[in-house]
Amino acid sequence: MSALYVLILVSLFVALAFLSTFIWSVRKGHFDDDCTPAMRILLDDGITNQNQSKTT
Template sequence: MSVIYILLTVSIIVAIIFFIAFIMAVKNGQFDDSYTPSVRILFEDELVKTKSKTITKNNNKD
């Protein structure tokens, strides 16, 4: 029965450590990027079009 108390105590301590690490990450601003995920798909399309245009422009100059 004493093993259960030891395991319970250790698991609560580990949970508290992870919770403190999460709170510190939130306070340091690690999860503050709310703009990029909403427009990421638009930027990927623009990059592909821009690269293909520059390749065709460079080929036409030769």
């Protein structure tokens, strides 16, 4: 029975660690802009096309 208490305490500690890490990352702004990185590949910036034409 004492092993069950240890497992419950360890699981609560791990859950609190994950929760605190999540709250820390939200406050630091890691989830502010989640649309731009996914759409960056769809946008043509033109810089790479100009560099490629100069080298040819």
